[in-house]
Structures are given as C-alpha cells and as structure tokens.
Amino acid sequence: MTDLEKEIEASRARLDDTIDRIQGKLSVPNIVDEMLGNARRTPALSGVYDGALEAVRRNPVPVLLIAAGVGLLFNRMARDAERRRTQVSAERVATLNTGTARGYDPDLPTARPPRDPLEKTDI
Template identity: 50%
Template sequence: MTRALDDLERDIEVSRAKLDQTIDRLQRRMTVSGVVDDALGVMRAGRYVSLFDTTLVAVRRNPIPVFLVAAGIGLFMQRMRKEAREDCSLPMQKKEKPTQAERKSPLPQPPDLRAGPYDF
C-alpha cells in the first residue's frame, strides 16, 4: 500500500514538473517578443518570403519613417472610423438644395476692395 502511494506521489510530481514546463513555454510564447517571433515564423513559411525579407530590411534600416507612416495610417483609419460612426448615429436628414450663389462658387467671396473705408 505504501508502495502504491509512493508511485502515485512520484506520478503526481512528474505531472507537476511537466505542467510547470508547459506553463513556462506558454509564458515565453505569450510575451510580445514571443508573439512577434511566432508571427514572423508563420510569415517566413509562406509564399511571400522574399517580399517579407525585403520589407523587414527596409524597416530595420528606416525605423522612424516606417513608424511615422504607420502612425499616420493609424490616425487616418481612426478618423475615418469616427466619422463613419458619427454618420451612422445621425438620423437621415433631407439635404436642402443649394442656393444659386452657393452653386456658383463653394468658396467665400473676397471683400470688395474698390470701396474705401469712408465710402457710403
């Protein structure tokens, strides 16, 4: 009976050790660098390896311009999403027809400079 108990304890210890190793591997993979490494590994296994490598070299050579372009695209997408959300939340309204002056020129007219400040 004590032998069976010892075997069970040993099996439990082995299972715990395996579980600890698995949890450690998962924690390493769930870090930012681990996720990036996994994504890079998947991309490198695809058909577009040369395109990916060329892009990666360009990013490594010019990280600041790439970051600025990515930030600009992100801001653009955010603004487009915000405007789309606002458009969806507004009730449908009839658009009024523009007046004849508005149809002629969408820009404001410059002031008449021929008249002086004291001319009435």
C-alpha cells in the first residue's frame, strides 16, 4: 500500500467516526435528553420538569394516550391545511381558466335565462 492509499484510508476512518458522532447527537433520544437537560438547568422550569417527570413515571399509559391524541390532532390539522391549500390552488386555476370566481361543477345543472312567454320558437 502506498502512502497516498494509507492517507485515504485514514481520512475515511476519521470521516466515518465523525459521521457516527453526528448521527449519535441527532438521534431522537439524544435530542430529547438535550431538550430536557436544558429545561432542567433553567431555574424557572426545574420544578415543573421534575413534577412532570414524576407524573409520567406514575402514569405512563395516560401520558402515552394524551401524546398520541395530540399527535393525531396535529396530523389532522396538517392534512386540513394541505387540503385548503390545494382547494385554493384549484379555485385559482378555475378562475384563471374561466375568468370567473366560481368553478364548474358537472353535478349542477347549467343556469339558463328564463324564457319569455311571448318569444316565438321554431320547434
């Protein structure tokens, strides 16, 4: 092996080590631990943190159910917001295509002006 190849292998090893350390710091448990550690070091939040942690330890199932409910709520809110954005985009396209502020609905009958009873028809 040449010196260049050895240097490349050493660089790869250092890079792998750096990537492993970054992935370790960015893992969910480490991020949560970091956030909780910051909350605990804050004097105003220290008592709240300890009380919340004790409540979680005593009642893990209700806390899990509450967390799941909040997660579902946020998921629903995100879907509704996306649906509204899509609907607004579709309305804008309909307005641009037709020149009117309303879209075409194939399920609704077409509006026709009322007939004049005195008008002659060639039927």
